[in-house]
Amino acid sequence: MSFFPGNDPDAGDAAAADLIEQLIIPRTSDIGGFExxxxxxxxxRRLVGPFIFFDRMGPARLEAGAALDVRPHPHIGLSTVTYLFDGDIKHRDSLGTELVIRPGDVNLMTAGRGIVHSERTPENLRGGPLSLSGLQTWLALPSDREEIDPAFHHTGAPALPTFDEAGASGRVVIGSFLGLxxxxxxxxxTLYVxxxxxxxxxxxxxxxxxxRAAYILTGRVTIAGDTFTENQLLVFRPGDPITLAAGPEGCHLMLFGGDAMEGKRYIWWNFVSSSxxxxxxxxQxxxxxxxxxVPGDEEEFIPLPSG
Known part of the structure; x- marks a missing residue:
């Protein structure tokens, strides 16, 4: 998912509420019927905490015979985070990792000085209709960790702490939240909830x-009297407590953020660096x-984009 060639989105107009620093309306790309x-x-807006890339994948229903095939491609200077709500994706990388990520799992792949990976529909699911929905985000690394050895860390859904109280339920994906x-x-x-x-x-x-920020996946959210709808990214002003009020249909959000990066980050294609x-x-x-x-996926690769 880290190669979808969508253009950068346009930022929204001035914040509608005093608590909102920015409202961002994502730009949508259609990749073979997959939004x-x-x-x-x-x-x-380049970053929210360490988050320098935020893609909402789907939800999509792929017709029989269609499949996700993101060929091997490189990364440096970042960690990719893949988190699914629906569907399965097979991950392979140049460390020799090969596994299937399922809804609720977390794949954290730290590129450091360099890694290559591919993301494809598992072989046993090919041929029939497929559903896929999830998020891929990138975390910029601190400047003194940008050239560390690459690493891969998979956390299954059962290992992630969950909460369910007073009309709110969820999962702490990265970081600490509500004492979890x-x-x-x-x-x-880093915070990801x-x-x-x-x-x-x-x-x-x-x-x-x-x-801090919130991405509205479904439903509506009212903050300080202003209502926001699905597929909007809200970046909150630092230091202000926020109350999220769901609409009559309820809502599904991702909360995210963390410490600001200590300096500027450059981003080009799949590469992130302070240099x-x-x-x-x-x-080069x-x-x-x-x-x-990538062992087991050596025949194809994504060429370096021109320009």
């Missing part, structure tokens, strides 16, 4: 993180075949 909405990065801590490793302060609110429920989003020169180096390394191959 992807890219909310980060934008020209006006996810076992997924982090390199800087899958939250569902019952009809008309109210839920406080405390100002514990330096930067523009390092990105240029990575371009991919172009000249100096990245590692």
């Amino acid at each position: 992807v909405r890219r909310a980060l990065p934008t020209a006006k 801590k996810a076992p997924v490793p982090t390199f800087s302060g 899958d939250l569902r609110l019952d009809a008309n429920a109210r839920f406080p989003f405390p100002a514990g993180e330096e930067e 523009q020169e390092r990105i240029e180096q990575a371009k 390394e991919w172009k000249t075949g100096r990245f590692d191959i």
